[in-house]
Amino acid sequence: MITIYHNTRCKKSREGLQLVENSGKEFHVREYLKEPLSEKELKALLTKLNMTAIQLVRKNEKIWKENFKDKDLSENELVRIMVENPKLIERPIVENETKAVVGRPPEEINNLV
Incomplete structure (x- = not known):
């Protein structure tokens, strides 16, 4: 099963959803701003992405710039910050088993679906 972590207000996320829909495969949409990830879920997702937490942070977000930008934060602290502020999570993310x-650029999704 494919899951897309989606933000309806984001153009790139909507483009990513379109690619997933066009794949013809069964999928689930998780609007992660309405249904935030737990720390455990986010850590598992980072493992599947083969990324560190800082690589997944949207560094141009106001929340990041005003509160966290110049701080020396651990991996666990970054995960907690993203769980508490899901707007900071890069989007869209598409996951399989x-x-x-x-999905930046959205065509990256084609490597998965």
């Missing part, structure tokens, strides 16, 4: 990709 074994792997995940960030």
Whole structure:
């Protein structure tokens, strides 16, 4: 089963959803701003992405710039910050049973679906 972590207000996320829909495969949409990830879920997703937490942070977000930008934060602290502020999570993310990709550019999703 494919899961897309989606933000309806994001153009790139909507483009990613379109690619997933066009794949013809069964999928689930998780609007992660309405249904936030737990720390455990986010850590598992980072493993599938083969990324560190800082690589998944949206560094141009106001929340990041005003509160966290110049701080020396651990991996666990970054995960907690993203769980508490899901807007900071890069989007869209598409996941299957074994792997995940960030859909930036959206065509990256084609490597998974």
